[in-house]
Amino acid sequence: MSAHPRPISSRRRALAAAATTAVLALTLAACGGSGDDAMPGMDHGAKAHASHAPLATGAKGHDMAGMKHTASDDGLAAEKNGYRFSTASPVLPVGKAAAYRFTITGPDGKPVTAFSVEQTKRLHFYAIRSDLTGFQHIHPTMASDGTWTAPLTALQPGIWRMYASFTPDSGPDKGEDFVLSTTTTVPGTAPSTALPKASASTTVDGYTVTVTGRPMESMAHPLTVTVTKDGKPVTDLEPYLDTYAHLTAFHAGDQALAHLHPETQVSGGRGGPSLTFHAELPKAGDWRLFLQFQTAGTLHTAAITMNVG
Template identity: 80%
Template structure:
């Protein structure tokens, strides 16, 4: 039995998950590699995944530097940062991944308040991420990118750092587990049995009014975008889509390549678009 809890959020009416109104053009997504054979955990793979959990501020000479360690409470603000390379200079050349040169995530320490935005970069390499109003507490800011030149050319990086929003903070507990939930009138069903340190398929099926949907629009080079954060330390994992974009509409079932580095609860954020509206579901997934 897959332990998954889903909690709905609206696009503009729920301020706990703002900043996710990014459209994308359709194009084919590459198929992710198949799960490895064998019944035991691959320890080398686990170490590789742990080293790429997005919790480091620097890796292989690349560093996330910010001038915004503190952000205002309750109002929109730009989070400004640079990615510096091994030579200490700001990186200005990035490869396009899922229609963007850089993906930026903000998540609160209790795994609420998720935002996924796409910053703009100035000529000097300074990025500005437009964040909607933030609640008081500790947040983590992630930059996901691939350098288009230099020693890290072609390598995927996820770097992150903490940010503080002043005021009195209180945590929200993760919801209880369930295989299905209603999100903005859509019923989302999740199936699969992910195990820590192993590659596994994960399938999401979406229906509305009891009927499978077939009008999912392309969003960031796929029919749905899925990101996961570990409940204990906020490690990040991007679950890669295996369902290729083959036209302007898709659904109802979507396949993902899931590699989660450690056991325990993960908070998943599924984003999909219909009729120009982006929907986001938050899922608590227990990984053995």
């Protein structure tokens, strides 16, 4: 959980190739307009935008299309195979920026400091509230002792889940993908907003994002994302994290994370309008997808709800 932009491994390319025979129609959903779709707090990069108002992975184990995932593949565990996500920030202040510090310790109990570069970064960090609002995707910095610091923007009250997506570059499970997470409390009253209903497309910052395809529980299927503006295809998507768009999904109810890996290769400075992703979502029900793409140096984040059968 995965949940998820990075170079695609040969294993994932093989899976994606096997999945391309399964394209079907998909029902998706999103917020109503640009302001609602972007949702306060959504961003992807060294800085995250603030959540101004309170609002309601790649998982391992998919060596064969249709293989069932285990609970440890959904990014909800703080420990797996001896690797542990530990934080010194179990409580964060409400309504203001905060430095969230954590470490990844290995099976020997020592902080891990050797990480493989994935999608141009050694570690991808995500924060999302229990109602799947306030999404932040940050690339934290690591000190020499293995302590990571993620600069979070203002958080609204509630229970937040923090995820670390990484690949050890030494020791046990070298080269294996991990997504570990833990929860953090932001004190105060936490009103929630219901998850938006399904629809085939959404808009953000004047762009219309349409998704086709129909993933089934624990089965590999491709999703195609098409970006248009004013009814015209968008062909100026800029490379971002070694791809033209980044797609992360969170399961409604338990916040399981899944990365939807890009299949469309970067072939120049301009991409679009259509991009294909390898989708393998381990649970049925509603998922909230966050698509991030960049044009003219500006990062856009579209939020979409998808139902998986």
